[in-house]
Amino acid sequence: MIGTPHNGRPLIEWGSAGVALEKETSGDAYVVAPFPGGVLVAVIDGLGHGADAAAAARDAARLLEAHAGDAVTDLVQRCHEGLRKTRGAVMSLASFNSRRSSMTWIGVGNVEGVLLFANPAAEPPRDALAGRAGVVGYQLPPLREAVRAVSPGDVLILATDGIRREFTAGLSAQDRPQDMAESIVARYAKESDDALVLVARYLGV
Numbered sequence: 001m002i003g004t005p006h007n008g009r010p011l012i013e014w015g016s017a018g019v020a021l022e023k024e025t026s027g028d029a030y031v032v033a034p035f036p037g038g039v040l041v042a043v044i045d046g047l048g049h050g051a052d053a054a055a056a057a058r059d060a061a062r063l064l065e066a067h068a069g070d071a072v073t074d075l076v077q078r079c080h081e082g083l084r085k086t087r088g089a090v091m092s093l094a095s096f097n098s099r100r101s102s103m104t105w106i107g108v109g110n111v112e113g114v115l116l117f118a119n120p121a122a123e124p125p126r127d128a129l130a131g132r133a134g135v136v137g138y139q140l141p142p143l144r145e146a147v148r149a150v151s152p153g154d155v156l157i158l159a160t161d162g163i164r165r166e167f168t169a170g171l172s173a174q175d176r177p178q179d180m181a182e183s184i185v186a187r188y189a190k191e192s193d194d195a196l197v198l199v200a201r202y203l204g205v
């Protein structure tokens with residue numbers, strides 16, 4: 001999918017894929033939400049699975065969509081307050097900024113983030129984004145964001161823990177995001193948890 005009309009041009013191209021443990025009711029959710037000057041992407045894993053997990057993830061997704069242009073630390077704090085009556089959730093957020101050609105990232109809990117560089121000479125060829133332990137809605141770690149420069153063609157992948165950690169093996173930043181997402185789920189989804197992958201390629205302006 002091409003997301004985010006941005007002055008008429010999309011800032012990212014993205015795709016997603018997932019499987020739910022309980023039919024039709026995934027506790028995992030994603031957000032792709034444009035705002036003036038950028039786009040917010042996020043993957044959320046509501047604790048456990050089933051309807052209560054889905055409710056927590058959905059509440060978080062709504063809050064992120066409604067405030068997409070806010071600083072990522074403020075977004076996590078807002079979700080923390082909004083999810084207190086739910087089971088809680090873990091999440092990773094990335095906010096792309098077109099003017100600065102940057103991505104600001106934060107993660108609470110184990111939603112994996114990997115940034116694949118389009119430049120084949122990049123060393124290292126990818127950057128893993130480590131979240132801090134915690135549960136949004138229950139217990140937050142100190143909130144610290146990380147900022148990365150991004151170039152057109154760089155690919156961000158966010159994956160819940162229903163995807164085995166080895167999913168980054170053999171990935172190429174050249175592939176279509178939707179194909180990458182489907183291939184990761186097909187090869188690395190566990191049978192024991194909801195699984196969701198979001199792949200976003202930064203196109204630049």
Ligand SMILES: [Mn+2]
Nearest residue numbers: 045161162193
């Ligand atoms: Mn999970």
